[in-house]
Every structure is written in C-alpha cells, then in structure tokens.
Amino acid sequence: MNTKEALQEQYEDAYLALLMDAYAREKAAALLKECEANDEAISDAFEEKCTAAIDAYFRKNQPVVRRFRLRKILLAAAMTVVIVCVLFTTAFAFSERFRNMTRNLMIETQEQYTDIQIQETDSSDLFSDMELGWLPPNFTLVEYEPDLTALFEDPEGHLLSVLRGYNGGIVIDTEDPDYMRELNINGNDAVLIYKKNSYHLTLTNLRLDLIVDIICDDCMTEEEFLRIAEEIRFYD
Amino acid sequence: MKDQITQDEYFAGEEQREEYRRFRDLMDGLSEEERALLYEKYVFRLSYAEMAERHQCTEEAMRMRVYRLRKRSIQTVKTKQEDGI
Known part of the structure; x- marks a missing residue:
C-alpha cells in the first residue's frame, strides 16, 4: 500500500464518518420531532437515566476544563502553542511521511555521523517475525x-x-x-x-x-x- | 440538541448535499444489521474486537464486513456522481 492509497483509505474513512454523523443526527432529530408531535411525554426517570449515561460518556472522553484567568498576551501565546501542537500531532498521527521526516530530522540533528533513514512500509514486509x-x-x-x-x-x-x-x-x-x-x-x-x-x-x-x-x-x-x-x- | 438539524450544517456545496442524499437512500435500504455495523463503527467508534464480540464473530470477519460496507457506501455515492456528470 503506497502513500496515496493509504491517504485515500483515510479519506474514505473520514468521509463515511461524516456522512454517518449527519445521518445519525438527522434520524435523531426526526425521532425527536415525531415524539413531540405524538405528545409522548418522557418520564423524568428515563430522562435522568439518559442524562447520566451521556454525562458518564463525556466525563470519560473530555478533560476537566480548568478556568484560569490569564492576561491576553499569555492566552494568545498559549493558544498558539496548543494549535501548533495539535497540528503537529495530527500530522504526526495521520502522515507516515511526516513521521519519517520528523524522525530523520531528529537523527540528523542529534548525531553528526549517523546515517539512518526511516522509510515507508513495503507491502512485502508486513510483519516483523x-x-x-x-x-x-x-x-x-x-x-x-x-x-x-x-x-x-x-x-x-x-x-x-x-x-x-x-x-x-x-x-x-x-x-x-x-x-x-x-x-x-x-x-x-x-x-x-x-x-x-x-x-x-x-x-x-x-x-x-x-x-x-x-x-x-x-x-x-x-x-x-x-x-x-x-x-x-x-x-x- | 437543536430541533431541526439540516444538511447545511455539514455540507457546504450542493454536490456534497446530493452525495449525502444518495448515502441516506443507501442507508435506508440497508438491513438492520448492516446499519447497526456502520453505526457502531463510525458513530459509536467501537473497535473491531468490540463489534466482533457483539455480533459473535471473529475480529477479522468483522473487519472484512465493515470494509465491504465502507467500499459499497463510497462506491454508491461516487458512482452515481460520475453517472450524473
């Protein structure tokens, strides 16, 4: 699998996730509307149960938000650092070429006489053992x-x-x-x-x-x- | 949650909205189980192992089923688009 094919696969995966998200939201909205039209009251107990499940899910998946008051210039600097980190991490996670370039850069800057090159995976060499x-x-x-x-x-x-x-x-x-x-x-x-x-x-x-x-x-x-x-x- | 979620929130152009409508038709035509697989994979973000456990099959069999569904979905959307040009 070459880089183009890998990127194509990532694109299809992401596009399908987007389509599915839109589909799921549309279906949910339609069901909610239908429920309201039928005037079917949701019991408090059931709503509490749903809210608890949703809260539990997001507690697991979202970090606790800390509210600190910062001066504007520090906030701007922090945001810049975060954005750069996110962009770097995203690129690092999704692009094998970027990962290899980064590793090669580290090797080059740390060892003057090192001659190691990390290359993309060859299709014939899929497993290490x-x-x-x-x-x-x-x-x-x-x-x-x-x-x-x-x-x-x-x-x-x-x-x-x-x-x-x-x-x-x-x-x-x-x-x-x-x-x-x-x-x-x-x-x-x-x-x-x-x-x-x-x-x-x-x-x-x-x-x-x-x-x-x-x-x-x-x-x-x-x-x-x-x-x-x-x-x-x-x-x- | 908003009362009415429109396609405009997701898809900027008419072409993308048309693709979404074709995808929605495809989804509506799938079996309950096939729809469930796509929900589990792309909405609930379950792993292949978790999905295999739910559907009582092997992880690899699940990976193959999802791959087929993904390919079929993308092909349906894209093929019709090409036909329409």
Missing part, C-alpha cells in the same frame, strides 16, 4: 496495521485477511462448519475450517509463540489457500 512468501495473483494490499493485520483484495472484490496473533490468542469460530480439518504445515499445527463460503485457517508456531489467522472468500481452490500458509516464512 514472519513473511508472506506467496499470495494468489491479483490480490493487492488494501488495509494494513503494522505487525497485526493485512487485508488484501482482488479486482472482483474478494478479500483475503491475514492476522498475526497478539495478547495470547485469536478467537476462532468453529460453530457449524461445513468441514474442519486438523493439519500440519511445515511442522506447525493448523486448523482448516470451511464455513459460509469462506476458508479460515489458524496456524500456530509454538517455537515463536505465534498464531496466524488467515481468512479468505471462496475465490480460490483449497490447495491455493493452503499454499498461502505453506509459504509463510517465520524469522527465528
């Missing part, structure tokens, strides 16, 4: 979280997901599968599940204490699906 040696043709990376998950898609919209286990485990849905088989792939135990037109394979590497979860739509043969797991290379 393993490598996907083979993927079916035409699948391209569409979503990625470093060392956690990678989502691939082919031109027909079929999805292939690879999740690296963390915090000790992965949830596996074994309820009512079409079939389920225990396998051994390159010395590692694995469970293959076929359910609701999708393949699901969980591969364990006890030596590295690692679990890999692969899910794919039924758009390839079982042999091709298993080959994805067979070609995973673990780094010792």
Whole structure:
C-alpha cells in the first residue's frame, strides 16, 4: 500500500464518518420531532437515566476544563502553542511521511555521523517475525496495521485477511462448519475450517509463540489457500 | 440538541448535499444489521474486537464486513456522481 492509497483509505474513512454523523443526527432529530408531535411525554426517570449515561460518556472522553484567568498576551501565546501542537500531532498521527521526516530530522540533528533513514512500509514486509512468501495473483494490499493485520483484495472484490496473533490468542469460530480439518504445515499445527463460503485457517508456531489467522472468500481452490500458509516464512 | 438539524450544517456545496442524499437512500435500504455495523463503527467508534464480540464473530470477519460496507457506501455515492456528470 503506497502513500496515496493509504491517504485515500483515510479519506474514505473520514468521509463515511461524516456522512454517518449527519445521518445519525438527522434520524435523531426526526425521532425527536415525531415524539413531540405524538405528545409522548418522557418520564423524568428515563430522562435522568439518559442524562447520566451521556454525562458518564463525556466525563470519560473530555478533560476537566480548568478556568484560569490569564492576561491576553499569555492566552494568545498559549493558544498558539496548543494549535501548533495539535497540528503537529495530527500530522504526526495521520502522515507516515511526516513521521519519517520528523524522525530523520531528529537523527540528523542529534548525531553528526549517523546515517539512518526511516522509510515507508513495503507491502512485502508486513510483519516483523514472519513473511508472506506467496499470495494468489491479483490480490493487492488494501488495509494494513503494522505487525497485526493485512487485508488484501482482488479486482472482483474478494478479500483475503491475514492476522498475526497478539495478547495470547485469536478467537476462532468453529460453530457449524461445513468441514474442519486438523493439519500440519511445515511442522506447525493448523486448523482448516470451511464455513459460509469462506476458508479460515489458524496456524500456530509454538517455537515463536505465534498464531496466524488467515481468512479468505471462496475465490480460490483449497490447495491455493493452503499454499498461502505453506509459504509463510517465520524469522527465528 | 437543536430541533431541526439540516444538511447545511455539514455540507457546504450542493454536490456534497446530493452525495449525502444518495448515502441516506443507501442507508435506508440497508438491513438492520448492516446499519447497526456502520453505526457502531463510525458513530459509536467501537473497535473491531468490540463489534466482533457483539455480533459473535471473529475480529477479522468483522473487519472484512465493515470494509465491504465502507467500499459499497463510497462506491454508491461516487458512482452515481460520475453517472450524473
């Protein structure tokens, strides 16, 4: 996934969030209006409960506002610092290129003879302790979280997901599968599940204490699906 | 909360408002569960893990479902826009 694709994904995510927010507010306003039109009184107890829930939510998510009286010039200076920090943090959070430039700047200014360059993630190097040696043709990376998950898609919209286990485990849905088989792939135990037109394979590497979860739509043969797991290379 | 929240508060141009109206039509046509997924992800900001727990499926399956819904939503809005030009 290159920078343009990553930014496109962020844009779509943000745009959908905006659309959803507008939709939710419009629906809420319509419901409120309908409620008022029907003259259905809301009980005090119910309103208190709602208010308490809303208060609890915002108490968790908003810092306590402190009211200090400052001189105008200090206030202006503080606001400038805050805005710069927010802009910097936002840019740092959303732009990998900006992060890398910042890190490189720090390295350059601190070490005269350091020659380290941080570069954007290469699609072929998604996980620190393993490598996907083979993927079916035409699948391209569409979503990625470093060392956690990678989502691939082919031109027909079929999805292939690879999740690296963390915090000790992965949830596996074994309820009512079409079939389920225990396998051994390159010395590692694995469970293959076929359910609701999708393949699901969980591969364990006890030596590295690692679990890999692969899910794919039924758009390839079982042999091709298993080959994805067979070609995973673990780094010792 | 205001009595009437208009689209003007969110979308400055007529093109954006038109896109929103198409999105609203799409939302109204989705199933209850699909709508719930979008609410949970984009309004309530639940994590994939929390959503998976609510809907009793794996985190990865949930990620794939949301990805499909997101893509379908964006495509519907944008495709119709292109058709209209």
